[in-house]
Amino acid sequence: MKLRLSRVHHPVTALGPGTRIGIWTKGCAIACPGCASRDTWDADEQDEVDVADVLAWCATTDPTLVTGVTITGGEPSEQPEALTALVTGLDAFRCDHDWDVLCYTGVEHDEFAARCPDVPGLIDALVTGPYRAGRPTDLVWRGSANQRLIPLGERGHDRYQRWVDARSDRPSLQLHVEDDRVWLIGVPRAGDLARLQRTLGRRGIALEGPSWRP
Numbered sequence: 001m002k003l004r005l006s007r008v009h010h011p012v013t014a015l016g017p018g019t020r021i022g023i024w025t026k027g028c029a030i031a032c033p034g035c036a037s038r039d040t041w042d043a044d045e046q047d048e049v050d051v052a053d054v055l056a057w058c059a060t061t062d063p064t065l066v067t068g069v070t071i072t073g074g075e076p077s078e079q080p081e082a083l084t085a086l087v088t089g090l091d092a093f094r095c096d097h098d099w100d101v102l103c104y105t106g107v108e109h110d111e112f113a114a115r116c117p118d119v120p121g122l123i124d125a126l127v128t129g130p131y132r133a134g135r136p137t138d139l140v141w142r143g144s145a146n147q148r149l150i151p152l153g154e155r156g157h158d159r160y161q162r163w164v165d166a167r168s169d170r171p172s173l174q175l176h177v178e179d180d181r182v183w184l185i186g187v188p189r190a191g192d193l194a195r196l197q198r199t200l201g202r203r204g205i206a207l208e209g210p211s212w213r214p
Contacts, residue, residue: 002048003082006040006074007183010061014172014186015141016102016125017159018067021058022185023086025074030106034133036143036188040074051082055089063093068100068124068159077105077115087122100124100159106131109150124156125149136189138167143187 004026012022027043028035035041058069069090076083083103093099101123105112109128113120120126129147137145140163151160173186173196182205184196 001051001082001085003051003054003086004043004047004074004079005049005054006047008054008057009183009185011065012070012174012185014174015070015072015104016068016100017163019065020067020102021061021069023054023069023071025071025076025079025083027078028073028075028106029078030075030130032106032131032133035131036184036193037073043074051085051089054086058090058093063097063099066093066097066099068102069093070102070104071123072104075106076103077107077112077119080116080119083116084118084122087119091122094124094155098155100155102127102160105129109148120152124153125151125160138169138189140166140168140172141187143189 006024006026008024009022010020012020015022024040026040026047028041031041071083071086087101090099090101094101102125103119103123104127107115107128109126112126112128127142127147127149132144132146135145137143139145139147141149149160149164151157151164171187171189171192173184173188173192182200184193
C-alpha cells in the first residue's frame with residue numbers, strides 16, 4: 001500500500017499532548033485560504049512511499065520517548081485506503097506502548113467517517129473542519145474557531161477530553177531544521193508566520209518560498 005507522504009518528524013511537541021511522531025500526508029483539494037501548509041497541497045507519484053516503510057521508521061524511535069502519533073497534512077482522508085493501512089499498522093504501537101493517535105482533517109466528522117469508515121475506530125482523537133482565516137481562536141491545537149477536537153474511544157476520552165475546550169494565550173510552535181530547510185511545526189495564529197520570518201531575518205536566516213505565502 002502506497003501513501004503520498006510529505007514528511008515525518010520526531011520529536012513533535014506542538015501537535016497534541018506529550019512528545020509525538022508527526023506524519024504529514026501529501027495532497028489537499030480543500031486548499032483553505034491562509035493555510036500554513038501549502039507545500040502539502042500538491043501531490044504526484046514521486047511522493048508515494050510504502051506504508052510499511054513509514055511504520056518501520058516509527059519503530060526506530062525509542063517507544064518510551066513517544067506519547068503518540070499525529071497525522072496531518074495535506075488532507076489524510078483523500079487517501080482513505082492508505083490512511084486505513086497506516087492506522088491499522090499503528091494499532092500495534094497503541095497496544096504495545098500505549099501510544100495514542102490524533103488525526104487532523106479539513107472536513108467535518110461525518111464526512112471523514114464516510115470517506116474512511118474504518119479509521120475512527122483505530123484513532124483516539126480527531127480535529128475536524130477547514131481552516132477559516134476570519135475566525136481566529138485560542139483553542140489549543142486549532143487554527144480557527146470552527147475546528148473541533150473530538151475524542152474517540154476510551155483512550156481518547158481519557159487523554160483528550162480535558163483539551164476539548166482548553167485555551168492558551170500562546171500557541172505551541174516549534175522549528176525543525178533539516179539540511180537547508182526550516183520546518184514550522186504547530187498551529188500558528190494570525191501574524192505569527194510574518195513575525196517568525198522577520199525574527200529569522202534579523203538572525204541572518206532568509207526564507208525562500210515559505211509554504212504559507214500565496
